[in-house]
Amino acid sequence: MTLQERRSWTFLVVVVVAYVGYVIWVIRAADGGPIADVAYQKPLLISMGASMLAAIVIEILLAIIKPVSTRKDMRDEEIGRLGDYTGYSFVVIGGIAALLMSMAEWDWFWISNTIYLGFVISAVLGSLTKAALYIKGMP
Secondary structure, three states: OOOOHHEEEEEEEEHHHHHHHHHHHHHHHHHHOOOHHOOOOHHHHHHHHHHHHHHHHHHHHHHOOOOOOOOHHHHHHHHHHHHHHHHHHHEEEEEEEEHHHHHOOHHHHHHHHHHHHHHHHHHHHHHHHHHHHHHHHHO
């Protein structure tokens, strides 16, 4: 397993766990009331920050426990590029959706969560694309 493949898997797991934790927190905080009334800002920022910090810490620990080569070849660069392109499309989709929601004057809760969901889907699909390409190979 290359460093880039390991990072893809690490990032995938961390992002999913952080987002699921955030969603569970929001649902519990709603306590049967309107979900848009939940004070979501702090948990959303904590979720995003914690996922970034966790990915860094896990990668450092894995580098200590089981070091791998940090060399990148042409295949790694192409896989990284294709995975990033796949993921970036959902950042754009989330941004456009949030723009339309703001023009329609939707509640900030939905706009913010649409942007966050766009980031999460981007990270998940980008990481899955990279992992699949490492497993199956480039077309």
